[in-house]
Amino acid sequence: MRIALVGAGAMGEALLAGWLAAGWSTEDVVIVEPSQQRADDITARHGVRAVDLEEASGADVVVLAVKPHQVESVLGSISNRLGPESVVVSIAAGVPIRQLEELLPDGAAVIRVMPNTPALVGQGMAGVVRGTAATDGHLATVQGLMDAVGRSTVIEEKYLDALTSVSGSGPAYLFYVADAMIEAGVHQGLTRAEATELTVQTFVGSAAMLATGRAAATLREQVTSPAGTTAAALRVLDERGVRAAFLAAMEACVTRSREMAN
Numbered sequence: 001m002r003i004a005l006v007g008a009g010a011m012g013e014a015l016l017a018g019w020l021a022a023g024w025s026t027e028d029v030v031i032v033e034p035s036q037q038r039a040d041d042i043t044a045r046h047g048v049r050a051v052d053l054e055e056a057s058g059a060d061v062v063v064l065a066v067k068p069h070q071v072e073s074v075l076g077s078i079s080n081r082l083g084p085e086s087v088v089v090s091i092a093a094g095v096p097i098r099q100l101e102e103l104l105p106d107g108a109a110v111i112r113v114m115p116n117t118p119a120l121v122g123q124g125m126a127g128v129v130r131g132t133a134a135t136d137g138h139l140a141t142v143q144g145l146m147d148a149v150g151r152s153t154v155i156e157e158k159y160l161d162a163l164t165s166v167s168g169s170g171p172a173y174l175f176y177v178a179d180a181m182i183e184a185g186v187h188q189g190l191t192r193a194e195a196t197e198l199t200v201q202t203f204v205g206s207a208a209m210l211a212t213g214r215a216a217a218t219l220r221e222q223v224t225s226p227a228g229t230t231a232a233a234l235r236v237l238d239e240r241g242v243r244a245a246f247l248a249a250m251e252a253c254v255t256r257s258r259e260m261a262n
């Protein structure tokens with residue numbers, strides 16, 4: 001199976017690196033990347049070939065990893081060259097299946113995916129929406145690509161903006177919290193290296209505990225001794241409205257995702 005990755009930016013590279021680490025051959029994946037500097041970096045780092053859009057259109061799976069506003073022009077360039085069995089995968093936030101299908105010939109197979117950057121280390125989470133003409137085979141192929149770099153779930157398109165606010169953008173919230181904890185540790189007198197090691201391992205350990213399936217609230221309670229240090233800290237987070245801020249932030253994420261759909 002040949003894969004063409006159109007747009008080798010932050011998310012495109014995360015998927016590419018994940019696929020190669022999962023065993024895909026550098027012969028199986030090509031990239032299309034108009035920034036020469038970026039194309040040179042990617043080909044040097046990963047050993048894949050950069051091609052033009054015309055050559056990419058012949059791939060079995062064409063993954064659009066360009067910015068949402070660039071999707072229309074890319075689809076315009078490839079629409080007449082897609083193979084009969086090809087599937088177009090769009091990871092662009094906010095761009096609905098309806099719009100993708102309108103930009104392609106009738107009957108073209110389209111699948112919409114919302115991945116996240118932990119795909120780079122094989123721990124991605126992706127939401128997958130099947131287009132009107134995509135077959136079971138196309139769906140299995142695309143889920144296979146996402147499962148190779150983490151996990152995937154098939155979801156109704158009306159929930160994809162919500163999924164984006166949790167898992168698509170989610171890594172950024174966690175990196176933001178990690179960064180804040182490191183700086184707070186430095187404020188308390190730790191070196192940056194010490195605060196970083198402590199924070200990173202705390203994230204790794206906490207994620208592993210969550211992955212056992214125990215409820216987040218239960219795990220939080222287990223750390224919170226009566227009248228102890230954690231209770232004192234959590235009280236401040238509640239007083240400063242951190243939980244409410246997450247509600248509002250994720251609502252803003254959903255609103256922005258919907259704005260991009262036009």
Ligand SMILES: NC(=O)C1=CN([C@@H]2O[C@H](COP(=O)(O)OP(=O)(O)OC[C@H]3O[C@@H](n4cnc5c(N)ncnc54)[C@H](O)[C@@H]3O)[C@@H](O)[C@H]2O)C=CC1
Pocket residue numbers: 006007008009010011012032033034035038065066067068070074091092093114115116117168169
């Ligand atoms: N960054 C993330 O965590 C996630 C991003 N996405 C989606 O992935 C897409 C890309 O986002 P990022 O990688 O963050 O952006 P980015 O700006 O890092 O990457 C976009 C890449 O596309 C290239 N490009 C521009 N025009 C092109 C064209 N005509 N043909 C081929 N390549 C072209 C750019 O040179 C750039 O390297 C967006 O649609 C975004 O919504 C989805 C999930 C997560």
Ligand SMILES: O=C(O)[C@@H]1CCC=N1
Pocket residue numbers: 093164168169
């Ligand atoms: O910030 C964005 O628009 C993209 C989509 C999800 C994560 N990054």
